[in-house]
Amino acid sequence: MNNFSWKDRIKLEVTAFLAVNLVRLWFGTVRVEILNRPVYEKYFRDEHSGNVVAGSWHRHAIFLFYFFRTLGPRGIMISRSRDGELTARIAEHLGYTPVRGSSSKGGIQALSAMVDYLKDGREKRLCGTAVDGPRGPARKMKKGMAVLAMQSGSWFVPMACSGTRVMTFKRAWDKTIIPKPFSKVVIDFGEPVKIPEDATDExxxxxxxxxxxxxxxxxxxxxxxxxxxGVPED
Structure with missing residues (x-):
């Protein structure tokens, strides 16, 4: 934040406040159906199931970011860019602990900081980010979050969501989707995976x-x- 003037800081805070309240009004109208609920209840809501690294494609990230706002301590990796500063402030308003960095800016430091975040807490902690971000290619997994799960001894839980009526950002590299007001979102969870710390490269x-x-x-x-x-609605 040393590169931001006081005017920039005020503008960021006001924008974040307005964005968070808009998101709450908009997404608050959306109905959610959870598939594989036992995984959700045990690994996300049970305080005794151990730390979790949740991974999804970038396409799903915006609604899932909102969906997990009511859970316990949550960390999230966010770019060090100027755009990332706004996202970090929005995350804080929604109860997340931002850890700054990405695969292109400060990734090694951010990964180390996130490992510390997960391992240092006495209480159960969660973290998540898109595993094909920040620039793709879409639906191709990068290894960062798997490394995080392995080094922190956390469960890795794959997840995905879609909607009955969504807006698709067709020019975005990941074809980001956002549910329309009063629509329905379906979220599914895969079986949790514990990655052995002594796993070979293969x-x-x-x-x-x-x-x-x-x-x-x-x-x-x-x-x-x-x-x-995947075809954008008119």
């Missing part, structure tokens, strides 16, 4: 391939259930 690569396949399976499943074809 074993780790295989686990990442399996997680990528599972994320794509979940995405296709919720899309079918919602009747979403």
């Amino acid at each position: 074993q780790f690569a295989r686990i990442c391939r399996d997680l990528e396949a599972e994320l794509n399976r979940l995405t296709d499943k919720v899309d079918r259930k919602c009747g979403y074809t």
Whole structure:
């Protein structure tokens, strides 16, 4: 924040406040159906199930960011860019602890900080981010979140969501989707995976391939259930 003037800081805070309240009004009208609820209840809501690293595709990130706002301590990795500063302030308003960095800016430091965040707390902690971000390619898993789960001893839980009526940002590299007001979102969770800290490079690569396949399976499943074809609505 040393590069921001006081005017910039005020503008960021006001924008974040307005954005958070708009999101609450908008997404508050959306109905949610959870598939594989036992995984959600045990690994996200049960205080005794251990720390969780939740991974999804970037396409789903905006609504899932809102959906998890009511859970316990949550960390989230956010870019160090100027745009990331606004996202970090919005995250704080929604109860997240931002850890700054990305695969392109400060990724190693952010990963180390997130490992510390997960391991240092006495209480159960969660963290998550898009595993194909920040620039893609879409639906291709990068290894950062899997490394985080392995180094912190956390469960890795794959997840996906889709909606019955959504807006699709067709020019975005990930085809971001946002549910329309008074629509329905379906969220599904895959089975949690514990990645051995002593996994060989070959074993780790295989686990990442399996997680990528599972994320794509979940995405296709919720899309079918919602009747979403990826074609933007008029």
